[in-house]
Amino acid sequence: MKKLILITILFTTFLFANSSILIINSYHKGYEWSDSIIKGIEKTLYSHPSIDMNILYMDSKRISTSEYFQSLKDLYKVQLENRKYDLVITVDRFAYDFVVKNYNEFFKDELILSVGIENFNKQRLKKYNLENKVSALLEKRDLKANVKLIETIIPSIKKLYVINDKSENAKHTEPLIKNLFDGFKGRYELIYLRENSLKDLEKRFSKFQENTALLFVRFYKNSNGVLNKNQEIAKFIKDAKVPIFITDSIFNKKGAIGGKIVELEKFGKTSGQMALDILEDKKQIIKVSKDFSYVFDALKLDSFTLSINQVKEDYEIVNKRVTFFDKNRGFINFVFTISPFLILLIIGLFHNIYLRIHSQKKLKQRIEFDTVLLNAIESPIFWEDDKGIIVDSNLKFCNFINMNAKEIYGRKLSDLRNTNSSLLVNILKRFNINKEENNQFKFKTAKNEVGTFFIKQAQYCDNKTKKSGVVTILTDITKEKEIEKEKKKNEEFVIQQSKLAEVGEIFSSIAHQWKSPLVEITTIAQESFYNSNSSLNEDESYVKDIMTQVNYMTKTINDFQEFIIPFNEKKVFNILEAVNSMLEIVNHNIKYNYIKIKIDVKENTNLNVNGFRNEFMQSFLNIINNAKDELLKNDIKNRYINISIYNEEKNIIIKINDNAGGIKNEDIHKVFKAYYSTKKNGHGIGLYMAKMIIKDKMNGKLSVKNLENGASFKIILENV
The missing domain is CATH 3.40.50.2300 (Response regulator)
Structure with a gap:
């Protein structure tokens, strides 16, 4: 050998x-x-x-x-x-x-x-x-593997930035980044960011952004050519308020979460071995380095409350907490060397250390599991001890009051200098005064969205430490409230529709009974004409007037009978024809009150819409009647109602303007609310139903504003 x-x-x-x-x-x-x-x-x-x-x-x-x-x-x-x-x-x-x-x-x-x-x-x-x-x-950085890793560690991610500078080297990384974006499935927002300077990056990521991460490819040079020192880049990575993942080992242990990184020294060893192979064989060699390692920083994972238990690949943890055994290794070795008579004690000590490490590992896993489980709950939750000091909370609560965990733990909620926390203190005070009446409240979250929350509190007591306190859970019930409101609106709509249907049936019965006497009147008039010895011209004029009035009454009854019947299916109808039909019904009422109605239809206007003709006429009638009532109430001279019909893009616009003096400023934003009326004996249902019909049943819009002499109602519907 x-x-x-x-x-x-x-x-x-x-x-x-x-x-x-x-x-x-x-x-x-x-x-x-x-x-x-x-x-x-x-x-x-x-x-x-x-x-x-x-x-x-x-x-x-x-x-x-x-x-x-x-x-x-x-x-x-x-x-x-x-x-x-x-x-x-x-x-x-x-x-x-x-x-x-x-x-x-x-x-x-x-x-x-x-x-x-x-x-x-x-x-x-x-x-x-x-x-x-x-x-x-x-050297090809594995960007796709890093993105997949980020999705694994932050499953709720909504936004991921890919950072690259504007240097010459950055251009050669562009194909990798383009390949990454081409293969992106679009489950969340992927943003390619090339800022002008490191200062711009520091400013952009100086505040916490929920469900956001950053993949750092490089940023060694500013756009003006100034080289950033590694210490400056490391400081940016360390101070950033979003988790940063890296692609090579330069910034390992310097504030990044970690990632699938190129081990540069190992890459150099591979290069050296490749040089030896070339010297030996004198052959050309082209290959892609696979010197990657999965490395994570324990301190940064803890600071962003992230767990890597779901990562399946082998990985290395840096910046671990020093254990008792690590701190006292020299002393233990010394005792072991000079104390052979205490070998049994040392064995017992090692056994205890093993059990402690094992217990710590289990405890850490349990804590990580509890943290992940707690952060998975959508409701903000926080614990206070018997003195009102915040002991713990989940990430949702931190986002709820727009503060991070380090700022709130160990402090009272009332001591936090934050707008959201101050509002929450007042809300909880009212809740504690009357828990039945004040258990719901509206709150503007960090996303500037107003939601409704339900408060629930429970006492807790730790059996080991004998410490007690209060757990507060804030459940978001915004969707439930909206569903409840929508349900109430639909119930009101159904009731009103039912009333209209009953009125329609009654009127149909009345119309049927009225038609027979009208036929009789016609017959009597004709017989009187033929049996009379009066001059022909006088009788002919007399009978003609009777027949004209009878025909008008019959047509009016038929029109109103058709109008009062509700329809359940949408049909294409002509807006102008529907408006004219409605005005025919109320013509006498308008005419004898000396109100002039003018209809202006722009040339080449598409008048066809798909919807409910009778319901539209009902909405239009409510607006006309309101205008008529206001004109009569204010004793206006030269009364008029002007109706304009024209197209705007793919919509048809119907404007109804009057000169009744307009709506009071304190009332104009309330006129479409149910049961709100400016009339002394009004029911407050007319304009509310008109709004519901136009908005909910016909997918349109109904609005009102004041002009110089009166009010202007505007209906917007989609053309066919």
């Missing part, structure tokens, strides 16, 4: 004897991304003492002008003159593009290994006759 190892060492020493490698780094020494890769390369290549390495730094992060690259080219000509290398390793895109473009001026037959680029185009190399000389280890 020893001989085999010795032979292997001698063989590899011979194989790589006097091999020389040049590493050209796109960036400056001290730039963590490239330094980590080079560190990994060195660890691999330094195991072969016979390999000579030289490193050049281009510093293209800080300076990237064409004049600078020309100066760099002139410098390298001098430095590389009469130097021969077996392999040239370029780290990242700037070095790769620089070497390919100037290969013939720097080198002769050297092989190239490009490390850390994201795209490889062999066709481009043909231009420089290098298609068989360049190998590449591609």
